[in-house]
């Protein structure tokens with residue numbers, strides 16, 4: 314399951330809007346096409362859009378005609394700032410783009426060399442993400458009890474990352490370690506990442522999975538049918554508050570009520586120490602049509618609109634632990650994240 318392909322044939326993205334019905338790759342040639350693909354959720358998931366944004370920036374750098382390094386950097390920065398605007402909540406997009414911006418600015422090399430170095434940096438971001446996913450899997454799998462039913466929300470799998478998964482990476486690692494687990498996947502209205510993407514991924518790797526309506530999660534927890542919850546993240550603030558797919562906050566409150574451990578799995582590239590708390594995380598509001606239509610059919614009466622916040626914020630006191638590639642981070646998060654980042 315590779316959401317992103319980048320080779321001599323250029324950049325191709327698995328069009329996640331068509332899954333599970335059709336596996337089709339779209340070819341993209343310019344940063345403008347990449348920005349639109351991220352905004353339209355051809356590719357989605359915090360690390361995956363960070364990696365794709367970085368590649369889009371390299372595609373732009375390859376086409377810059379510059380009279381000098383200064384001229385190159387001015388044009389490069391404009392492309393970078395435009396790409397950052399594709400989607401506001403996942404910090405990985407700006408993190409990856411800033412990493413290439415910083416790399417370009419600290420280089421005293423020829424223009425030909427700088428593009429090659431940026432290409433290598435984008436690949437490094439991608440490779441690091443896959444390694445981080447697998448490390449998170451190793452650490453997180455230890456938290457999943459044998460014979461557990463694990464609930465997850467949205468899709469934080471190979472399709473949302475460099476190619477293995479954060480929350481789904483923990484689930485895969487627990488399964489591959491021989492634990493007899495099964496998964497309940499929230500369908501995750503309105504975009505249905507759980508029903509369409511998580512179920513598709515877990516079926517492919519053989520992990521037993523059942524889809525549930527988002528609204529069924531609470532009563533299943535109350536009936537003792539869930540032993541752990543693991544979800545991804547789009548941005549983690551310095552105090553441990555977490556922005557993730559809409560519906561995560563409700564799950565977190567219900568997990569506390571039912572005394573079920575609630576884990577976040579996310580790489581360090583999703584932790585934003587410059588954002589002090591969840592109230593400062595920008596939340597993306599998407600087109601109400603995503604709520605009003607399902608499978609291209611209008612499900613609501615004409616003249617009735619909808620609200621479509623794509624993310625919500627879970628306060629850190631609902632979070633049992635944050636699983637990262639450097640280990641499992643325990644509360645109090647303000648202190649433990651400072652230690653993790655050495656600040």
Ligand SMILES: CSC[C@H]1O[C@H](OP(=O)(O)O)[C@H](O)[C@@H]1O
Pocket residue numbers: 357358359360466467468469470473474479480506544545546547557558559623
């Ligand atoms: C591993 S990050 C996955 C994260 O991104 C998803 O949002 P979207 O599908 O809108 O990009 C969701 O919040 C997942 O937890």
